[in-house]
Every structure is written in C-alpha cells, then in structure tokens.
Amino acid sequence: MATIVPGSATQSLAAALAAADCGSLTIPTYERFADGETLAAVPEFDDEEAIIVASTVDNDAHIELLQLQDAVREAGATHVTTVIPYLGYGRQDAAFTHGQPVSARAVARAISTGTDRVVLVDTHEPGVADFFDVPTTTVTAAGQLATPLGDLDEPLFVAPDAGAIGLAEATRDAYGDGGTDYFEKDRDYETGAVEITPSDAAVEGRDVVLVDDIIATGGTMSGAIEALHERDVGRVYACCVHPVLAGAARTKLAAAGVERVIGTDTLERAVSEVSVAPAVADALTDAVADEPTQG
Numbered sequence: 001m002a003t004i005v006p007g008s009a010t011q012s013l014a015a016a017l018a019a020a021d022c023g024s025l026t027i028p029t030y031e032r033f034a035d036g037e038t039l040a041a042v043p044e045f046d047d048e049e050a051i052i053v054a055s056t057v058d059n060d061a062h063i064e065l066l067q068l069q070d071a072v073r074e075a076g077a078t079h080v081t082t083v084i085p086y087l088g089y090g091r092q093d094a095a096f097t098h099g100q101p102v103s104a105r106a107v108a109r110a111i112s113t114g115t116d117r118v119v120l121v122d123t124h125e126p127g128v129a130d131f132f133d134v135p136t137t138t139v140t141a142a143g144q145l146a147t148p149l150g151d152l153d154e155p156l157f158v159a160p161d162a163g164a165i166g167l168a169e170a171t172r173d174a175y176g177d178g179g180t181d182y183f184e185k186d187r188d189y190e191t192g193a194v195e196i197t198p199s200d201a202a203v204e205g206r207d208v209v210l211v212d213d214i215i216a217t218g219g220t221m222s223g224a225i226e227a228l229h230e231r232d233v234g235r236v237y238a239c240c241v242h243p244v245l246a247g248a249a250r251t252k253l254a255a256a257g258v259e260r261v262i263g264t265d266t267l268e269r270a271v272s273e274v275s276v277a278p279a280v281a282d283a284l285t286d287a288v289a290d291e292p293t294q295g
C-alpha cells in the first residue's frame with residue numbers, strides 16, 4: 001500500500017483517494033517564511049511508494065509540489081506517482097506570439113524530474129500530457145458532472161465554446177437525456193473581454209446545462225448565461241471540471257442568472273459537489289496493474 005501525500009490545495013481529494021483504498025494518508029506540514037518562501041515537508045513519511053496529490057492552482061502550489069516530490073525521495077521513496085488534478089498553466093500550451101514560453105511544457109518538465117508517473121484530469125488540451133517526460137495518464141470526470149443535476153425540462157447540454165463540446169456530450173451521455181450544442185467564443189486578449197455568439201438551437205423554455213473544462217474569471221460562463229437569458233430559456237446550470245473561480249467569478253455567474261454552479265474537487269471550492277476520486281483511483285489501480293512483476 002502506497003502513502004498518499006496531499007498538497008495543501010487538494011486535501012479533500014487526497015482523503016477520498018485514501019477512502020478508496022489507494023493508500024494511507026500522511027500529514028505534511030506547509031510553512032511560509034518571512035521572505036515569502038514556502039516549505040512543504042513530510043515528517044511522518046516512511047514508505048517506498050508515494051502518491052502525491054497536488055493541484056498546482058497558483059505559483060506557490062507549483063513550488064510546494066516540487067518540494068513534496070523531493071521530500072519523499074529524501075525520505076526514502078523509490079517510486080513516486082504524481083496526481084495533478086488541476087494543472088496550472090495548462091492553458092499556456094503554445095507560444096502564442098514570438099518570444100513567449102510554452103509555460104505548460106516548462107512546468108511539465110520540472111514536475112517530471114521528481115516523479116515516475118503522472119496522472120492528470122481533463123486538461124485544457126489533450127496534448128499537454130505529451131509535455132511530461134514520464135508516463136502520463138489523463139482521466140476525465142465529465143460524466144460525473146451529471147450526477148447532481150436532478151430532473152431537467154427538455155435539457156440541452158451546451159459547450160460555451162467549440163473546445164468543450166466533448167465535455168458537454170459526455171455530461172449529456174451520463175445524464176441519459178437531451179441534446180448537445182456549442183456556442184462560438186471570441187476573447188479580446190488585451191482586455192480579457194469575452195464575446196459569446198449563441199447557436200440557433202431552440203432554447204426557449206428548456207433547461208440548459210453549460211459545460212466547460214474551467215471556470216476561471218467567469219467571463220466565458222457569464223457571457224453564455226446572459227446570452228441564454230436573452231432568449232427566455234428555462235433554468236441555466238454552469239458545470240465545470242475545474243472551478244478556479246478567480247476574483248469575482250462566482251458573483252458574475254450569480255448576476256448573470258445561473259441556477260446552480262457545479263464543479264469537482266480538483267479544486268476545493270464551495271461548488272465542488274462532485275469527486276474525481278473514482279476516475280483517479282481507476283488510473284492508479286491501472287498503474288499498479290501495469291507494474292512489471294517478478295515470476
């Protein structure tokens with residue numbers, strides 16, 4: 001049995017994985033010095049196999065993950081699996097103008113140096129997994145987003161941009177009823193402003209479930225919600241895998257007229273109603289099954 005090492009932003013999911021028999025929990029310490037540097041440590045760690053579960057939601061969390069990887073090796077771990085439920089910088093997956101870094105690749109390379117294997121959840125683009133230098137598995141939690149929805153009236157599952165149509169379809173499939181569609185999105189990268197162009201699907205009187213990978217500033221979702229309410233829609237639900245909900249995002253969604261926001265526990269938020277633990281546990285079990293054995 002491995003020892004599960006939670007990052008400070010991902011403690012509920014780590015506990016859920018322990019409850020799913022993926023390993024036993026150890027209790028790290030997370031400190032910060034007067035100069036702003038962090039120190040994450042594993043004082044009780046005593047195992048050869050570690051599963052670190054850490055969403056890299058901000059810059060400190062990236063450093064914390066690298067420290068936890070180094071700490072478990074220092075404490076004797078010979079096999080390290082790193083579960084990154086939410087991968088920060090995942091949307092910077094290309095150099096969009098001359099001179100920009102491919103930030104997702106840069107963080108992936110750094111993380112790869114401290115682990116034997118990586119497990120990701122619904123990355124913004126599938127190709128992000130290729131940036132890691134170790135075997136990497138990406139699992140999806142989209143199907144789980146349907147679980148809290150309850151009874152819907154003539155449901156339509158809508159991606160607020162074309163890139164999320166797969167998530168909308170997976171959520172509809174899990175719900176078992178309804179159509180799918182997607183809107184067009186234009187973002188002004190100078191101002192961050194988002195313009196949503198709805199499709200011509202009939203939404204009047206229907207319940208609409210918007211599904212996206214991330215709600216960050218809330219600009220995309222609130223734009224889509226407002227566009228729907230201009231057309232006498234029924235209730236509008238906003239579902240996402242990663243509820244980043246930066247700044248006033250939650251308020252933007254409320255002001256736009258959302259019925260309910262549903263996210264997963266890749267990030268610990270008030271809307272994290274759905275756990276990705278079953279999908280991650282399956283990936284961890286597969287990893288154990290894939291290990292070479294001596295006959």
Ligand code: R5P
Pocket residue numbers: 091160161163164194212213214215216217218219220221
């Ligand atoms: C982008 O294509 C993603 O799928 C999301 O739509 C985007 O990251 C959401 O960001 P925000 O909440 O800031 O509009």
